[in-house]
Amino acid sequence: MDKYEIVFAGNGGQGLIVAGILAGHAATRQGLYAAQTQSYGISARGGYCRAEVVLSDNEIIYPQTVAPDIVIALSEKALDRFSGQLKDDARLIYDSDCIKCDCGDPHVIGYGLTSLTQNCCGSLQSLNICALGVLLACKEIVPVPVMQDTIVDFFKGKNKEKNLEIFRKGFDLVRHSN
Amino acid sequence: MAVYSAEHYLNRKRLPHLWCAGCGSGIVLGSLTRAMAALGLDREKVVTVTGIGCWGKADDYLNTNAFHGTHGRALSFATGIKAANPELTVIALMGDGDGATIGGNHLIHSARRNIGVTAIVVNNMNYGMTGGQYSATTPHGCITSTSKYGNPEREMDLCALVAVAGANYVGRSTAYHVTQLDSLIKNAISHKGFSFVEVISPCPTHFGRRNKFGVSVGMMKCLKERGLNKAKFGMLAEEEKDKYILLGKLVDRDEPDFNEQYETIRTRVFGSEQGLKG
Amino acid sequence: MERKMVFMQGNEAVAEGAIYAGARFYAGYPITPSSEIAEICSQRLLEVGGIYMQMEDELASMAAITGASLAGKKSLTATSGPGFSLMQENLGMAQAAEVPCVVVDVQRSGPSTGLATKPAQADIMQARWGRHGDQAIIALAPATVQECFELTVKAFSLSERFRTPVVLMPDEIIGHLRESVLLPAPGELEVVERKRYTGDPKAYLPFKPEDDDIAPMADYGSRYVFHITSSMHGYEGYSQNDPDNAAWKIGHLSDKIYNSLDEIIETREFFTEEMELLVITSGSTVRAAHEAVRQARSGGMKAGLLQLITLWPFADSKISELAAGVKSILVPEMNLGQMVHEVRRIVGAEMPVHSLAKSSGQGIEPQEILTKIREVY
Numbered sequence: 001m002d003k004y005e006i007v008f009a010g011n012g013g014q015g016l017i018v019a020g021i022l023a024g025h026a027a028t029r030q031g032l033y034a035a036q037t038q039s040y041g042i043s044a045r046g047g048y049c050r051a052e053v054v055l056s057d058n059e060i061i062y063p064q065t066v067a068p069d070i071v072i073a074l075s076e077k078a079l080d081r082f083s084g085q086l087k088d089d090a091r092l093i094y095d096s097d098c099i100k101c102d103c104g105d106p107h108v109i110g111y112g113l114t115s116l117t118q119n120c121c122g123s124l125q126s127l128n129i130c131a132l133g134v135l136l137a138c139k140e141i142v143p144v145p146v147m148q149d150t151i152v153d154f155f156k157g158k159n160k161e162k163n164l165e166i167f168r169k170g171f172d173l174v175r176h177s178n
Numbered sequence: 179m180a181v182y183s184a185e186h187y188l189n190r191k192r193l194p195h196l197w198c199a200g201c202g203s204g205i206v207l208g209s210l211t212r213a214m215a216a217l218g219l220d221r222e223k224v225v226t227v228t229g230i231g232c233w234g235k236a237d238d239y240l241n242t243n244a245f246h247g248t249h250g251r252a253l254s255f256a257t258g259i260k261a262a263n264p265e266l267t268v269i270a271l272m273g274d275g276d277g278a279t280i281g282g283n284h285l286i287h288s289a290r291r292n293i294g295v296t297a298i299v300v301n302n303m304n305y306g307m308t309g310g311q312y313s314a315t316t317p318h319g320c321i322t323s324t325s326k327y328g329n330p331e332r333e334m335d336l337c338a339l340v341a342v343a344g345a346n347y348v349g350r351s352t353a354y355h356v357t358q359l360d361s362l363i364k365n366a367i368s369h370k371g372f373s374f375v376e377v378i379s380p381c382p383t384h385f386g387r388r389n390k391f392g393v394s395v396g397m398m399k400c401l402k403e404r405g406l407n408k409a410k411f412g413m414l415a416e417e418e419k420d421k422y423i424l425l426g427k428l429v430d431r432d433e434p435d436f437n438e439q440y441e442t443i444r445t446r447v448f449g450s451e452q453g454l455k456g
Numbered sequence: 457m458e459r460k461m462v463f464m465q466g467n468e469a470v471a472e473g474a475i476y477a478g479a480r481f482y483a484g485y486p487i488t489p490s491s492e493i494a495e496i497c498s499q500r501l502l503e504v505g506g507i508y509m510q511m512e513d514e515l516a517s518m519a520a521i522t523g524a525s526l527a528g529k530k531s532l533t534a535t536s537g538p539g540f541s542l543m544q545e546n547l548g549m550a551q552a553a554e555v556p557c558v559v560v561d562v563q564r565s566g567p568s569t570g571l572a573t574k575p576a577q578a579d580i581m582q583a584r585w586g587r588h589g590d591q592a593i594i595a596l597a598p599a600t601v602q603e604c605f606e607l608t609v610k611a612f613s614l615s616e617r618f619r620t621p622v623v624l625m626p627d628e629i630i631g632h633l634r635e636s637v638l639l640p641a642p643g644e645l646e647v648v649e650r651k652r653y654t655g656d657p658k659a660y661l662p663f664k665p666e667d668d669d670i671a672p673m674a675d676y677g678s679r680y681v682f683h684i685t686s687s688m689h690g691y692e693g694y695s696q697n698d699p700d701n702a703a704w705k706i707g708h709l710s711d712k713i714y715n716s717l718d719e720i721i722e723t724r725e726f727f728t729e730e731m732e733l734l735v736i737t738s739g740s741t742v743r744a745a746h747e748a749v750r751q752a753r754s755g756g757m758k759a760g761l762l763q764l765i766t767l768w769p770f771a772d773s774k775i776s777e778l779a780a781g782v783k784s785i786l787v788p789e790m791n792l793g794q795m796v797h798e799v800r801r802i803v804g805a806e807m808p809v810h811s812l813a814k815s816s817g818q819g820i821e822p823q824e825i826l827t828k829i830r831e832v833y
Contacts, residue, residue: 021463021634028463028636036463036634042572062747062822063633192694225676227523230686237683238694243676245523246685246695248549254516258523258531259676261507262481266527266677287512444502 001032004141005065006053008131009081010074010095013045015128018154019072020051022132023141026150027055030142035063048077055141070138072131073099074113083108093134093174111173117166126159126166133170144171180218184211187221192238198306200386200394202353202379203233206300209356210269211240213364224267227256229281231273232307232381233300250280253288256295264294264437267367274301278336279314285336289343292371294435298363299336299374300353302381310384321388336376341429346371348429353379354401355425362427371435378405378423461638466604466631467534470560470624471496473608474532476640477647479558480506481529483520485513485539488573489628490562493534514539518546521557525550526684528675530612534560536628537579538569541586547621548587549686551709554663554671556615556650558608560624562631563739565817574817575628577739578791583623584768592710594720595623595768599742601635606645607765613648614720618712619670625767627790629740629819653680663705664691669712714769722765723774727753731760733833734782736775736799738764741788741820748825757833770798779803784832788812788820808832 006023008016017038024034033056040049052065067087073079073094082092083103094101096110117123117130129151136147151163188211197203214224224242228234230249237244247255252270260268270277277285277299288295304322305311312322312329315336319328341348347369349362359377366373380386380397391397404422406414411424434442464472471493474482482497484490498508506529511517514535521531535543540561550557563579565571583595594614598604604626615622653660653672662682665671671691674680687695688702696702713720727749728734735745742763752759762778764771779785785807787796796811803809810832814820 024634024636025463028461031461033636034463034634035636037629038632060635061750062743063635064819064821066822222679222681223677225527237685241681243681244683244685245526246683246687247519247522248545248686251515251519251546251549254511254519254546255523257509257511257516258481258483258520258525259527261509261520262524262527262529262531263675263677283512284516287516440507447502 001055001057004055004139005068006055006135006141007065007068007071007082008051008074008128009071009078010049012040012047012049014049014074015125016049016051016074016131019128019131020053022147022150022154023053023055023135025154026142026147029150030146032057032142033060035060037064048075050078070135072134074127074131075099091138093138111177113170116169116173120166120169121162126163129163130166130170133167133172134174137171137174180220182215182218184208184215187211187214187241189239189241195239196235197232198383200380200382200397201232201306202302202377203236203300205353205356206233206298206359206377206379207236207239209359209363210236210298212360213367216360216364217368219267219367223265224269225256225259227252227259227268227270229272229276230307231276231305232302233271233273234276236271250276251284252276253281253284253295253297257288257291257293260293260295261437268295269367270295270297272297272299273306274299274303274315274336275305275313278334282314285340286343289340289345289372289374292344292346292433292435294371294437296366296373297375298366298377300377300379301336302379302385304381304385306381306384310381310388320385323384323388337374337428340374344372344433345374345429346431346433346435347373347427349374349427350376350378350423351425352401352405352423353377354398355405358425365427371431371433461636463634464601464637465492465634466598466601466626467492467562468496469601469604469637470534470608470626470631471500472639473605474558474612475500475504476605476642476645477530477609477612478649479530479532479612480504481521481524481531482506482533483509483511483517483524483531484533484535485511485517487536487539489564489631490534490536490560493560493562497532514542515545518543518550518559522546522550522553522555525555525557526676528677530556530616532558532560534562536562536564536573537566537576540579540582544582544586548589548591550621551587551591551593552686553684554619554709555621555684556619557621558611558615558624559621560608560626563625563627565815571817573628575740575819576790576815576817577627577741578794578815579625580767580791580794583625590706590710592713593623593768594618594620594713594766595625596765597738597767598624598626598630598765599739599763601630601633602637603765604630605637605639609645609647610722613646616648616650617670617719618716619650619673620713625739627739633740657681661691662693663689665708665712669708669715717769717773720766720769721771721774723771724763724765725778726761726763728760728762728778730758731778731781732758732783733760733829734778734785735759735761735788735825735829736764736785736795737761737788738767738795739790741790744820744822745788745825747822748829751822751826752829752833757829759829759833764795770802772802775799775802779807784808784810786810786812786825786828786832788814788825788828790820791815
């Protein structure tokens, strides 16, 4: 992998930064170089929030994303920021449960991530793990078991079954739609 | 325990001291060295920490380790020293400007934290070194070089403040009541946790002169007449109390100090062995 | 022991670097974007037998680490601009009394509370000149998470070696950046301990320098009794107002650092062979500048980059050396222009020195630097 840029964008409190951190941990575990940055306002909850991850086989010179390869948008504002701004082969995945989009761009695809997470976990706490499943389905930045191990280790085994289940469901939702 | 005289702790090379005739600081220094002698402290294990001000020069005349720091921060330097090496006896010497005005916040939090430091505040009710301006302990209405028509602000009761903030030991005396002062300082140093002794002390050069107390003798006489023990102070009518000074031991508690609390947590989390993961 | 890559945040690497360097005392006051350093130290110091203290303000924090250092513990504090301003008072005390300690200033945008907590590199001059009176400071700026770890270790070593506080100043981007890092094994990085006096207690002079410009130290509680003062002092550590002594002491505080520049100054070069345009910068801006210079080279422009790892003392001779072969210099920085004035001082009025100053709470992007390179090339 020469360079791969990922953006998780949405609202503060959705766990997007944790999703970015998990992607970075998994990539490092796999022997890749990873860099993760974020931008957010002063409130921990609500408000626009973005986690960026850059992955590469080589040392990363500039650690922030310049032209994302994939954007996972979990809020209307997040979608607005990126739709029409992306390079040709980039993908934009959005949560169709809470965002409406009729742009007709084949690279912009919506999935019902909120309902999937709510039905699977009974809360939206693990929406970020669902987003990671979506990411892996679109681009296997690391082998699936490496990501699964990373998730389990990061939460020190807490909610292990729930996390692995929603990760798998997010992954399958995208894979089976393709 | 080694037996030392009070002179053992005096740095004769730096004497005579710079304090004015009639100043109480020399008297408090005498009490302090007698207390050190009575406790048989090894001067290698004592750190005297001072700030800026007349009483803040006291470290020059002591033979112990010393840290003469910035204005108002003596207790913060002392806190770092004591927390890093709890075996040390750490004594902070501060005036009312240093310890209670610019350093008032550190005084509150040192008491709250119950760090094992002894603070001896010599309260001469004004900034002596800079020319007698009013401080947080200058009584309301008093004349100083920055309140020539009377201090518009109210004074603060330091002992009450430190007591409510959580110090283990609080006492007050004056530069006149030397026997009592010797004993309060000795008990404060040997007491676990934050200990505090306020010494009401004459500043004949500035405070006494401007407020018509006369010079040295007049101020001493005033301290003698107005300093009362708990029993006598308690018999005063409420409206009379303002004119007198309550002396003696005011707080004596046995709460765990900062280092003890910290080690309790460490032991609870990691067991008795430390330094497992370097 | 096999080393492996771990994924770590800049602030976390600072905390771990401090533990690696032997720091066993932290006193601080919480402030974003440095708080992770406090949080990790509160946990790790408990584990390794050290002490974490949360003080009432930054004045007290700086004072406490100064006291703890003299009690024999390697000590640090971490803060950001507003707290760094408050620390100046006792940072000056630690300089005057020659007390080793490390102050981490994770730079955020000011002035005052400013843009809490967006990045900036606007504390560069505060680090150098924030205290009253003449003194010299050592300040280091990491540009990667790896450097956060390594330069924290170096900061402790320099502070112990030169008996002086050292400032480590990552900007917010680097403090919060997470990256893959290769953690050094124990013993792999040099960890310097302060020189301690071992002679006759009666002959101990805590401020009498030896041939290496540095006076040996003792710990409070050892058999060496000593006196420390914020006032002007002589060898024995008591206040002294003699003008000859004052002239010597004030000079000494700078000389001990400026006489050993080779040991202190560290820079890194990228594409500096056959160069016509030299970019000079530090911290996170190095990353953007590196990318910009790489692209400029691809486009046939002979641009190179000098990273200032040591911010203070300024890398005068390295800059003179590289400037000798170029036609112009560009200094991008996340402030209204601080480093650029130092560069101009060094290279003189003949050399065109361009400033790319950005003070908006945002990082400088590679494209902005590349555009400027094209403009001035």
